[in-house]
Amino acid sequence: MDAVLFDMDGVLVDSEEYWVTFEREALFPDAVPDETVDLAETSGMNYRDTYDYLATTYETAISREEFVCRFEAAAEEIYTERVAVLDGLHELLAELDDRGVSRALVSSSPHEWIELVLDRFDLEGEFDHVVSADDIEAHSKPEPDVFEYAAEKAGVPPDTCVVVEDSENGIEAGDRAGTTVVAYRIDAHGDIDLSPADTIVDSADELRATVLELVD
Structure with a gap:
């Protein structure tokens, strides 16, 4: 990946x-x-x-x-x-960087909201690409547009990308883009359809381990 x-x-x-x-x-x-x-x-x-x-x-x-x-x-x-940041996020991003894996933040939120998160948690410069749905004339998730665009920005085919998503629409969007989808199951969404995902994880530790396994 x-x-x-x-x-x-x-x-x-x-x-x-x-x-x-x-x-x-x-x-x-x-x-x-x-x-x-x-x-x-x-x-x-x-x-x-x-x-x-x-x-x-x-x-x-x-x-x-x-x-x-x-x-x-x-x-x-x-x-x-x-909000609180994902446990171990900085360490995960550093390990991906060490492996030469491109890291992108891909969100349906506008850049103004993304910048609030980047500033608050010292994440400026930690991602190679920051993509908002506002960047393109695109349909919202579950359409695959934003993930296809992010892969293009990274200069790699979608089928060599891992998408980490929590929402039903986001998981479907990643699947439709042809990526490998890791579904992060959280309590806020309750019992949603995770079936399009390739892998389902239930904790930050499991998320980090799964992502690193997929890119190794």
Whole structure:
């Protein structure tokens, strides 16, 4: 394997538990008050695409502008005050660097949110490439666009890439891109479909060991 493509939310930082609480308890009941939305439907999507999906699939009760503003306010708090970084991340990135394996952060989040995480956890320069879905005219996960683009940026074929993902949409996107997918199972997502993944891990230690085994 020539490159490892890490999702950010739920993998590099434990933000999904906060996003799930925010969406389930505060945002979605206002946005689609007459429906109970399975959060797996939108997990891994860019937040702007999330509104578009809800508006198309259900009947929304708030404007796109309000939805976006509330998401952006939540992001500031979640990334600067709440999240913790994956245990052993710096050591894992250093070991991949020693092996000559390209490291990319690939997220549906905008660059502004990614920079909050990079700054807070001293990760600037730790990735060879930082890719946001905003970088390309792409469809959100589960479409494979963002992982295909990240592989292109790394200069390697997708089938020589490992994708580390936690969400159902992200796992499907990595599979559809033709990568080897490591599914990181976290409590925030509950019982989601992990079947497209090549490997499933349940802890940070297992994630690190599996990634290093795949690239060796």
